[in-house]
Each structure stands twice: as structure tokens, then as C-alpha cells.
Amino acid sequence: MMIVMQDGSTDEQVAGVVEKLHEVGAEAHLSRGEFKTIIGAIGDRERISQIPFEAMPGVDSVIPIMRPYKLVSREFHPEGTVVKVGPALLGGDTFVVIAGPCAVESEEQLISSAKAAKAAGASILRGGAFKPRTSPYSFQGLGEEGLKLLAEARRVTGLPVVTEIVDVRDVDLVCGYADMLQVGARNMQNFLLLQEVGMQEKPVMLKRGLSNTVEELLMAAEYVVRGGNTQVVLCERGIRTFETATRNTLDLSSVPLVKHVSHLPIIVDPSHATGKHELIAPLCKGALAVGADGVMVEMHPDPKAALCDGPQSLSFEEFSRMMEELRTIAPPLGKKM
Amino acid sequence: MMIVMQDGSTDEQVAGVVEKLHEVGAEAHLSRGEFKTIIGAIGDRERISQIPFEAMPGVDSVIPIMRPYKLVSREFHPEGTVVKVGPALLGGDTFVVIAGPCAVESEEQLISSAKAAKAAGASILRGGAFKPRTSPYSFQGLGEEGLKLLAEARRVTGLPVVTEIVDVRDVDLVCGYADMLQVGARNMQNFLLLQEVGMQEKPVMLKRGLSNTVEELLMAAEYVVRGGNTQVVLCERGIRTFETATRNTLDLSSVPLVKHVSHLPIIVDPSHATGKHELIAPLCKGALAVGADGVMVEMHPDPKAALCDGPQSLSFEEFSRMMEELRTIAPPLGKKM
Amino acid sequence: MMIVMQDGSTDEQVAGVVEKLHEVGAEAHLSRGEFKTIIGAIGDRERISQIPFEAMPGVDSVIPIMRPYKLVSREFHPEGTVVKVGPALLGGDTFVVIAGPCAVESEEQLISSAKAAKAAGASILRGGAFKPRTSPYSFQGLGEEGLKLLAEARRVTGLPVVTEIVDVRDVDLVCGYADMLQVGARNMQNFLLLQEVGMQEKPVMLKRGLSNTVEELLMAAEYVVRGGNTQVVLCERGIRTFETATRNTLDLSSVPLVKHVSHLPIIVDPSHATGKHELIAPLCKGALAVGADGVMVEMHPDPKAALCDGPQSLSFEEFSRMMEELRTIAPPLGKKM
Amino acid sequence: MMIVMQDGSTDEQVAGVVEKLHEVGAEAHLSRGEFKTIIGAIGDRERISQIPFEAMPGVDSVIPIMRPYKLVSREFHPEGTVVKVGPALLGGDTFVVIAGPCAVESEEQLISSAKAAKAAGASILRGGAFKPRTSPYSFQGLGEEGLKLLAEARRVTGLPVVTEIVDVRDVDLVCGYADMLQVGARNMQNFLLLQEVGMQEKPVMLKRGLSNTVEELLMAAEYVVRGGNTQVVLCERGIRTFETATRNTLDLSSVPLVKHVSHLPIIVDPSHATGKHELIAPLCKGALAVGADGVMVEMHPDPKAALCDGPQSLSFEEFSRMMEELRTIAPPLGKKM
Secondary structure, eight states: OEEEEOTTOOHHHHHHHHHHHHHTTOEEEEEEOSSOEEEEEESOHHHHHTSOGGGSTTEEEEEOOSOSOOTTBTTTOOSOOOEEETTEEESSSBOEEEEEOSBOOOHHHHHHHHHHHHHHTOSEEEOBSSOOOSSTTSOOOOTHHHHHHHHHHHHHHOOOEEEEOOOGGGHHHHHTTOSEEEEOGGGTTOHHHHHHHTTSSSOEEEEOOTTOOHHHHHHHHHHHHHTTOOOEEEEEOOBOOSOOSSSSBOOTTHHHHHHHHBOSOEEEOHHHHHOOGGGHHHHHHHHHHHTOSEEEEEBOSSGGGOSSOGGGOBOHHHHHHHHHHHHHHTGGGTOBO | OEEEEOTTOOHHHHHHHHHHHHHTTOEEEEEEOSSOEEEEEESOHHHHHTSOGGGSTTEEEEEOOSOSOOTTBTTTOOSOOOEEETTEEESSSBOEEEEEOSBOOOHHHHHHHHHHHHHHTOSEEEOBSSOOOSSTTSOOOOTHHHHHHHHHHHHHHOOOEEEEOOOGGGHHHHHTTOSEEEEOGGGTTOHHHHHHHTTSSSOEEEEOOTTOOHHHHHHHHHHHHHTTOOOEEEEEOOBOOSOOSSSSBOOTTHHHHHHHHBOSOEEEOHHHHHOOGGGHHHHHHHHHHHTOSEEEEEBOSSGGGOSSOGGGOBOHHHHHHHHHHHHHHTGGGTOBO | OEEEEOTTOOHHHHHHHHHHHHHTTOEEEEEEOSSOEEEEEESOHHHHHTSOGGGSTTEEEEEOOSOSOOTTBTTTOOSOOOEEETTEEESSSBOEEEEEOSBOOOHHHHHHHHHHHHHHTOSEEEOBSSOOOSSTTSOOOOTHHHHHHHHHHHHHHOOOEEEEOOOGGGHHHHHTTOSEEEEOGGGTTOHHHHHHHTTSSSOEEEEOOTTOOHHHHHHHHHHHHHTTOOOEEEEEOOBOOSOOSSSSBOOTTHHHHHHHHBOSOEEEOHHHHHOOGGGHHHHHHHHHHHTOSEEEEEBOSSGGGOSSOGGGOBOHHHHHHHHHHHHHHTGGGTOBO | OEEEEOTTOOHHHHHHHHHHHHHTTOEEEEEEOSSOEEEEEESOHHHHHTSOGGGSTTEEEEEOOSOSOOTTBTTTOOSOOOEEETTEEESSSBOEEEEEOSBOOOHHHHHHHHHHHHHHTOSEEEOBSSOOOSSTTSOOOOTHHHHHHHHHHHHHHOOOEEEEOOOGGGHHHHHTTOSEEEEOGGGTTOHHHHHHHTTSSSOEEEEOOTTOOHHHHHHHHHHHHHTTOOOEEEEEOOBOOSOOSSSSBOOTTHHHHHHHHBOSOEEEOHHHHHOOGGGHHHHHHHHHHHTOSEEEEEBOSSGGGOSSOGGGOBOHHHHHHHHHHHHHHTGGGTOBO
16 A cells, blocks of 8 residues: 655654554555655554545555455456356356346246256256346236246256346245356345355356456455355446446456456356347456456246347347357457357 | 337237237337337236337337436425434435444544544544455455444444344344445445345445446335335445546536435445545535535544555544534535534 | 556666657656656656657656646636626626527527526626537528627627637637636637637637536636636536536535646536436526536527527526525525626 | 326326327327326327427326437348448457557557557557547647557558547548547537548447436437448446446456347457556457447557556556467357457
């Protein structure tokens, strides 16, 4: 951490900052220029970060230097982590496709989707049993009934299932059915939920919040890993910007960026990011090309009758056609499918 | 809701949309122009909003027209709601100041802050016992010990207390101590928490999420009110934008906007919005001038030693000076203090 | 400027950076910690800022420390600048109101507006002769005919006039009529236009770009002042965010922020920021309360017939009523009107 | 356009809106529901769009329905436009790579870059002679001297050249040297410049503004095409968001979106979007995969000595390696290189 002193700060003010650093066992390196004095703080990041330097007299600004996460950083763990979900491996040389309906609506809807996903080559089935919805008047999911249907779909197709957990009180319930726990975008900074899933032995898919930076996503993952659960897969699903033509703005540059600084796998969800089914196939190809470990895609037997997110869902036929395209381009991009 | 058909949509496609509307008991009004056909849907908003028109063949786009919230709208309840927190009234002709430290750190820190707040004219004491923090390595609050100290501060000063609730499992615990429940910005769309506080008999302060629109804030409030708890106060605390000079961008225009469309009181928190103590006093005056029902401000006996948010905390002296200024300008702005 | 080296950077890489600094006559201060080496660069800011450190081997990141502007900073010029526009003084103890129609449409429309503005207490008349419009199909202004009408309105009322300049080729033309040159939000980084107005002897109003930070606004002002023209007034007019309820998000915190770091006056334009006439009066009061030197407001004899920005224009009566309110609250806020 | 009336609007108010529509020769279609009355306006879009409905009594909101651009829309011109720049064709089945330094610095730097670009398979040479810079203290380009060097590089390598035009007064000058005119992001809404290049017979590359929507990009293109110049190539180069890890957020979803609604070619510039050379290759592959017609990439003989944008420039070797990768994946993605 660098502490930049104001122009004209006094020796006493500089000494005050240095003393604070010494109190937490850190070293202070002074650089005095003609106009500016800068103090470099070197020591325990946790203890240093809790000193409110900006409120001290003579301090102009504080500039963090070390990354605020550790366990999820590539510096700490240079090799890429591979996360196992049933037979599927995320983070290795396979491009993994997760598919299924936004929400579990009925046995018929889910089983037919699971079969179509499996037939087209998907490796993991998705489906929401608990749906966080902006409006209290929207469909909120089938709850445990939905979890049972997911287990049934796994039995029928052999596909492992991922489903969202929204309530800390439901951890045991959801773990009883799911192969992978999804923490949704709106809960990315629900730190209690992160702590709970951090204590489970199930892999976790952590979606980037609508207004969270990549660094905050990694810090949220740090919560999970610090609890002991290292099986974390990140998911880029678009951020909120001024652009209104798409529901959110898919930030594909986050994929190579995460690969650079972290060892965790990262996948892409273009369905929620765009809200438009005609953009799904191009963006899945884009995700593969920028180096993602997989994609998560919404599909539905009859998108126009979906209780949730119909406009962004692919029909079985569209999904199958897209899988063909991905299979063609995966090998030259260095990925298996 | 208006459904706009694509250029060249067929009669059959138009009929398909109309039929869907009839299925949910709604009426369809057709406008056929030279280039565009538009279908106006009139009926039950909840049922209409669940039809995925955008996935239907021939549909170009769907345009919502009615506001997606009802109970919190001024159309539904023309008179302004007044929320009572101990002796303080939010939403009436008094400008209410809520003050206290970001986090409860110790008995001495809290009691001295409470006394200073009271002496300077604040009406409600704030203080966090449970702190949601971006980094797992930051101070997370004193927990129940903090709640006990808040109760002690209330006993000493007579000020009612507001504190944040972050865990649905803590509702009874927090209700046992607090006079008002705060739902923080990161939990604005934690719908389970909204439902829980919606079933309590304590007033709720609901903070706007960092990346949430005013409409979404009102829909979050709708979750609470729908549960039976009408004692909701909204809080503008800045939104996330590209500007980095302030921590967030305080959106003071949201205050007259909310007043226009909703009957709920709204206050402003400039401390979290800006992260800079030198901006607090001007923005509190700004909040008063745009019509807010109050402000919430962080203060600390020794900001440079604070465990949380020191740079944005006012000293007791700064707070007292600001209260003087507010008292001077409140009457010409039509408010008591 | 601080150069942060990567973990494991070699002595040779550090020496490479130090050598580059010496080449431009700067000093290098090394801080070597257990994990990180940091190099503080002290010297001529212009020369240092042109070294592409981030492309040098072993460099992790570069952190600017000194403010990138100089002439407009309060450090350089501690006293506030007062800008004179005809008899009006911006930046002193008077709260200045600039009013008039968005676009000059006709003699009758402009003269009646100018008279109403004058009667209600405005000090400067605004009106656009050249209108930059997002759509090529929108009304683009009357051009020189509009400038002539502005001069006529000045003759009739005695109010100085401010009008936008959009074309570097029009500098002489516009200077021949206007008392103050407005550089619009879309041209805030039209550096050629900034250079041209920087060579004129007319005061300049520089509007913040829709997606520009306060720092960038000050750097744009630096372009003007560097050309020799120190008579610059900044204008906050809202930034582009995800919020759609208002046209832009008015950032009132920029006002005390600018006052803190710069000596230039700053005013607020709530008309363009919000696009909603019902928000103008509250936000003008807010602007006054946060310390702005004035406001610029759109008014129109018949807002519903305006060729441009009707929805955000005040009627003469609304404008007059707002002026009453401002006059009441200005004195307790330390301003004359 | 749909005009939504307020709850409780009177018949007279509805009639007022209808009358305004009739005045401009448009038809009004009324939909009266239990709560809302909606008026559909069908007629000449230009004339209707100039009526300020939102300022009329009884009007709640106005909802545009027709796209605000015409000449650049795919509805107007279903077949994709192919733009010819020297021997290169943008918009056809070839993936075109434009490469070169950010700024022309010297003959040696430019010629060596041009040769390296040519050798690695690029089709067009880029290089800035006029550089719009945020700071007045940064290198502003070589001006006409730079243009001459570009012409020389073309002579030596046969590559056509694209360079930015920033000043309306320089149109003839730049046209005398360049094969393609670039309108930069900061000038995307410099409507005078758009009009000028719209009257030239040179192809135009129009970069998306940092805070402009795709719709606004298309409206800017409409300005150019309306002037008679149909040879327009759009360029996605990142938008401004809250994310700070990359300089801007590259919006790759804009590519399939533009392809859907417009017939104009679109390329991607990952260099300016990210500011990080390690992200360039993955994002170029991503651009190819989502369907872009090409990319524009910065390269430099010695990135660490570049006068502009060094951190994001590829070395010749990095560029050459990336071209290999693109050549491998282009055919399975249906593109030639």
C-alpha cells in the first residue's frame, strides 16, 4: 500500500503515518520528492488494510498495490484448478456445456430438456428450483418439488445437475439433490451464503454480480475457498451498463483476465447477459475463442410458453445446431468437446 | 403492455398474440399502421407479465407501460406515509438526522458517539453490529455483542437505534434489540430477507443497491409492504458509475423522483455514497434542499482510528457544525429540525 | 508516479525502469518489500507520463499520483476565479441563474423568453443557434439567424447571452454575437474546439461530457486555460449511467469536489440532466445547497410546442415560482441573488 | 410512437394529443383500458418525433417504437454492404486485419511496422497522425508529416492506409493521403465531422463512442450515409463502465447485434478497449468467433518505447503469432484470411 501525503504535509504528519504502520508490525519506505512525499507500506496485508489512513491529517490518498485476494490468485497456486461435477471436468482441456431451462416448471418440461441437452452433447443440466425475481409478482420457482425433478432428470439422463441456492437455511436441502451449487449474480456479495457454501463438499458456481468488478468476483470466491471449499467455478454473465439493446453487457474480456490472475475455471452465460436468443450462438463461440472453460445456456421445449426468460431460451433445435458449430471450432481452438 | 410486431408479421402471428392475451383474461387493442402493428394489452398485470411474448413468432419487442409496483405507488396511496421510529417521524415535516459510527467497535466508542449525536440534535442512532464486507479479511462486526451495546446506548441517550440485518436467521435476534431494521445496499435484492422483514412489526430502512434503478428499489420495497409491513423508509446511497473520484455517485435526483411516484419516505446517506468526509456537509444540505426526509451520516470519536470507513466519518465537531448549518436552512426549505 | 514491479522481477528489470527515469531527468526512489518492489518516480510530470512503463518487462502496474492538470488546480491558484459575463459575476458570492429556451426558434419565442427570464431575476440568457442532435432528422438550429435574434434579445433586455459553439470554423462568427461561448457535453473532448476557444477573449462555459470523469473535465478546462483564456466556468449536467428514469444522472457531488480541487466556478444544468420539468426546481435548490455558483435552466413560452427539449422546459410561471424559492433560501446558504 | 396518458387524463387532454398528430399528417389509434389510455401514432417519423408530447397536459410518457435510423438498417437494405479499401474488402467472407502503431512517430518506426504487418498477413495499415489526447501535455501526433510517412509506407508495402481525422478543416488534407478516414470514439457525435466525411468519396471507419449505445452508433452512421457516402465500417472499441481492470469494457455482443439490425460491416479494436497487450490475442479470436468482419490491432517495433499506448501494443513477434492462430480458426468459422 502506498500512502500519498498532501503537498505541504508536515514532518509530524509523516511521522504519524509511519508510527501507525509500525504499530501493526509493518515497514514504511519513504520517498520524498520536491512536491510529494510517498510512504510505501510493506507488511501484513490484513492488518495494514484496516488502518484508516485517509482520515489521518496530511494524507492525500491511499493506493492499494497488492491484490486483495490470495487463495484464488495464480501467484498463490500457479496451476489451473480443475473442478469435477459428476463426470464433467471444468478447467481442463474440455469445453463444457451446461444447458437446461431457466426454471424447472414441470416433469415433462424438465425431462424433455434434459434428454435434448444430453442428446446434443451437454455435460451438465441446469434448472432453477428457487428463483430470485425482481418483482414479487413473478413466478418464484417450484422449490423442493423442483429439486426432486432435477434428481429425476439426472437419474434418467445421467447428467449431473447444477441449481441455484438462494437461502442459507436451504443448504442441506439443496445439497441433498444437487451436484453443484450455484450462487447467483444477486447473491455474489451475500457473504453469509458464500460462507455456507464454503463449508460444503459440493462444487460451487459463482456468478459475477451485475455491478461487480472482476476483483470483487475474485474476493467473493476467496470467501468460499477460505471456508475450505476449493471447488469453485466462476461465471461471467454480463454487467450493468448504460447500453439498453442487450439486458446486460457481456464482458468477454473478463475471461482471459481471470485466467491471467487466478487459477479458477471460468465459464460464460450469454443467456442472462443478453436476454436475446439470436445472440446466444455467436457469443458461445466467442466464449470458446477467448478461452472460457465452458458455457451455460438456457433452452426450453417451447420458449414462447416459458414461465421465465423465454425470450433468451433456445429451442432444442437451435441448441443442437449451436452444439454442432461449437464442436467444429473447438479443436482448432485447442479444446475438446 | 404494448406488443410491437415485426415488419411483415403475418395475421396468424398477430392472432397468436391476441389469443395468448385472451387466455389470461386480458383485452387486446390492435393498431395497424403502414409499417407496424402494435397490440395493446389491458388486463391483470401479474398474469400478463408472465407471458413470454418476445419468444413468440412475429414479435419485435415488448414495451411495459404500467408501473411494475403497486402497493408502494402514489397512485395507490396518494398521501405520504409517515414512519415512526421511537419518537422520530420520517416522512412528515421534520428533517430527521440519523447518526453514529459505521460499525459498533466498543462501549466507549458507541456511547460517546451516541451522546455526541444526541447533543448535536440527531434523532436516531446508527451502528453496525453485522458488517457485510467485500474482503473476508476485513472487520466483520461484533455481532450480538454489538446489538447489546446499541441497546445500552439507547438506554443512556433515549435515541432509538437502527442497525443492519444481513442474515435471515437473525431476524428474531436483531428485532430483540433494534428499533428499526436496515436492509443494506448489497441485500436490496435479497428477496428472502425482504420477505422476512416484511413480516416483522419493526420499521425497515431499505437502501438502494449499488446498481439498482429507482424502479427496482420500489419493487424491493413492494416485497416488504406486500408481506404486511408498511413502515418502509427508502435510502439513496449512491450508485456505481464510471466516476472514480467518489466511491459511488450520489443520485440526488432520485429523491424528488421517488416523491413523485411513491408515498414512502426517502432519506440520503452521503457517507457511503462519497467515501469522503469533506463532501458530507454540502451533500446533506443538498439532500435537504431536494426534499429528502432526512439523512444518515457516519461519525466517530476518532475517525483516523475507526475499524471501518474512517475516511468518510465526521468527527463530533464536524458533525455538530454541520447540524448548525442544517438547522439554519431547514425552515426556509419548509422543514423542521 | 509509482511503478509497481511484478513478483519475481529481476534486478535487471528494476534497473531498466530506473534508467528510463534517469533518461528524462527524473529521480527513482526504490522500496523493496518481501514480495513487491515499488519505484517512485519524481520529476517533470509531462516527461515521465510519456514513458510507457506498462510495456516494460517486469512491470506489474503504474499508479499515477500527481494530478494530471495544473493550471486549473487550486494548489496552483488557491483563490477562486470569478468570471465576468456582462454584468454577471460567476464564482463570487452571487448565485447566478442562466435561463432561456433550449433552441432559438423565432423572434417572438426568444424575446418573450428573455423578458420573462429578466423579469423573474435571471442574469444571463441562454439559447441554442447551433444544435448538435443525435438524429440527423431532428431540428438542427437556426444558425446565424439565431445568433442575430440572441443579440436582439440582449438589446431589448440587457441580459448577456451564452450560446453553444459546435464548429471550429464558426469561432469568429459566434464571438461576434455572444457574451459567453458554450462548449457542449458532446464536445468536451473536442480538443481542437477547446484550443480555439482557449485563444478567444470571451468567457467559456464548459459542460461535462456524458461519460467523463471530473478529472477529465478539469483536463479539458486545462486545454482552454493553457491557451490563455482563464475565464472558464464548468457545468455539471449529468452523466450516463444504467438508470433510465432520468435522462442522465445528475452528479451533484461533483460540485463540492470541484470546489475542493479547482479554483474554477461551477454551475449545474438540471434540465439536460433529468429531462423532466418536475425535477428542475428541487434540483436547482439542491445545486444552491451543495455550493454551486449558479444554474442553467431551460424555459419556453409554450413547452408543449417546443422544437427541442419541451419535456424538460419550464413555463414562465414555473420558472418565476422557482426563482422565488431560490431567493428565499439563498441568504441562509450564504449566497446573494 | 406510443403516447401513454396519465391515470385520470381527461377526454380533452386525449383530444389535444390526437389533434397534434393530425397537424403533422399522422394517424392516432386509441386504446382505452380500465386504467390507461394509450395513443398509437402512425405517420412520418421525422415529423412525429418533433412533437414534444411529454410536455402536454395529461401525458405520462412517450414510447418510441420505430428504429430512429433508416438508411443503415437491414430492413431498408437487406444485403450486407461490402466496403472496399484498396484491395481489401470489409463485410464479405474475408476476416480483415488492420494493424500498425497507435501514432506515427518516425519513418523507421512506421516503415518497419508496415513491413511487419504486411509480412504477417495484415491487409490495411493504421497509424495516427493527429492524436486527440485527454491531456494537453501528451504527444499530439506529427500532423501532415505523419500523413506523408503513411503514404510512403503504402508505397513501400502496397498496404492501403487508414488514419484518424479530427478537424473538419483537415478533410482535404487527410483525403489527399489516406485510403480510409477514421472518425474516432471521441468524435462519434461530432456531427459536423460526420457530415463532412459523408460528402467524401473515401470509405469511413466510425468508432463507437465510449458512452454511446449501439443505436447511437447507427444514428451517427446515418449522418454519414445520408450525406451520400455509403462506404461506412463500424468499429466496436469498448464502452465505459465501472470496471477498472480493463481500460474500457469490450462489448462483443454488439457485433451480432449490429449484424442483425444493420447492413454495415463491423470490426473490433481490442487494443483501445482493454489497454492490455496480453488480452489482445484472445479477444481477436473472440471477435472472429462472434462474426466480426475484422479487427484493428496496435503493434510497435518496441512497445516499451512507444510515445502512445505502449502497454497495449503487440510486438512484431506477438502480432505474427496471433495471425497464425487467427488463420487456423478462420476457416471453421466460415471466414477466409
